[in-house]
Amino acid sequence: MKKWLREYLLNFCFLMLTFGTGVFYFCYYLVGLVFGLSMCFTIVGIPILTYLLRTTRTFMNYDRIQTKFYTDITIEPVMKRKAHSGSSWTQAKEELANVRNWKAVSMLMLKFIVGIISLFCGVIFCIVPVLWILAPWASSVVDVNLGNLRMDTLPKSLLVMVAGILFAYVGSWAAKGAARLTGRYTQWMFSVWQ
Numbered sequence: 001m002k003k004w005l006r007e008y009l010l011n012f013c014f015l016m017l018t019f020g021t022g023v024f025y026f027c028y029y030l031v032g033l034v035f036g037l038s039m040c041f042t043i044v045g046i047p048i049l050t051y052l053l054r055t056t057r058t059f060m061n062y063d064r065i066q067t068k069f070y071t072d073i074t075i076e077p078v079m080k081r082k083a084h085s086g087s088s089w090t091q092a093k094e095e096l097a098n099v100r101n102w103k104a105v106s107m108l109m110l111k112f113i114v115g116i117i118s119l120f121c122g123v124i125f126c127i128v129p130v131l132w133i134l135a136p137w138a139s140s141v142v143d144v145n146l147g148n149l150r151m152d153t154l155p156k157s158l159l160v161m162v163a164g165i166l167f168a169y170v171g172s173w174a175a176k177g178a179a180r181l182t183g184r185y186t187q188w189m190f191s192v193w194q
Contacts, residue, residue: 008126008172011179014070015122018182021066022115025059025108033105050095056104060193063111063186071183075190100193107189114185121178125171132164 032052039045064075095101131138136157138144144151151157 004172008168008175010070011172011175012122012126014066014179015118015126015175015182017066017070018111019115019119019122021063022111022113022118026112028055029105029109046096053095053098053101053105056101056108059108060104060190063108064190067183067186071179073180073183073187075187104189104193107192111185111189114182118178118182121175125175125178129164129168129171132160132167135160135164 029052032048036045036049036052039048061077064077067073067075132146135144135146135151136154139151139157144157146160149156149160151160
């Protein structure tokens with residue numbers, strides 16, 4: 001039981017963390033790209049884009065470590081960036097011309113969609129069963145309706161609680177599958193990137 005609960009919580013945490021990182025990556029790169037591209041007519045935009053593209057390896061390594069910790073899916077680490085030689089403009093040209101950087105940006109931004117799906121799965125498979133299990137205690141404090149079923153008696157509340165326990169058991173398997181699919185996205189992201 002303890003192992004099952006630990007795995008259930010880890011899957012929930014991974015799904016929520018995927019949503020959080022997906023939103024962060026999307027906002028970070030969207031703001032950075034829009035600002036950098038709009039400022040390219042001045043000289044300020046090129047260093048912004050260069051430093052923005054240099055963050056892709058760091059974020060991809062973070063995703064790799066996160067996936068390994070929560071789902072035990074092993075992904076090969078990203079090779080260290082080689083030291084750039086030459087002037088700052090030469091380095092900027094190398095970063096901007098590197099197709100791998102742009103692939104990484106697009107895949108990290110696509111994690112936003114994966115994050116929304118993870119949020120949906122986390123709420124349905126992890127939070128809803130807990131709320132159903134707490135129905136007998138909640139119905140004594142507030143009016144609780146589950147669709148057309150009004151939980152105004154103890155037997156109805158206990159019925160919803162039993163349904164919540166069964167849904168938690170089934171939801172744990174579904175949450176594990178959703179977490180594994182999210183981890184597979186990270187694995188796919190690395191295979192496309194390399």
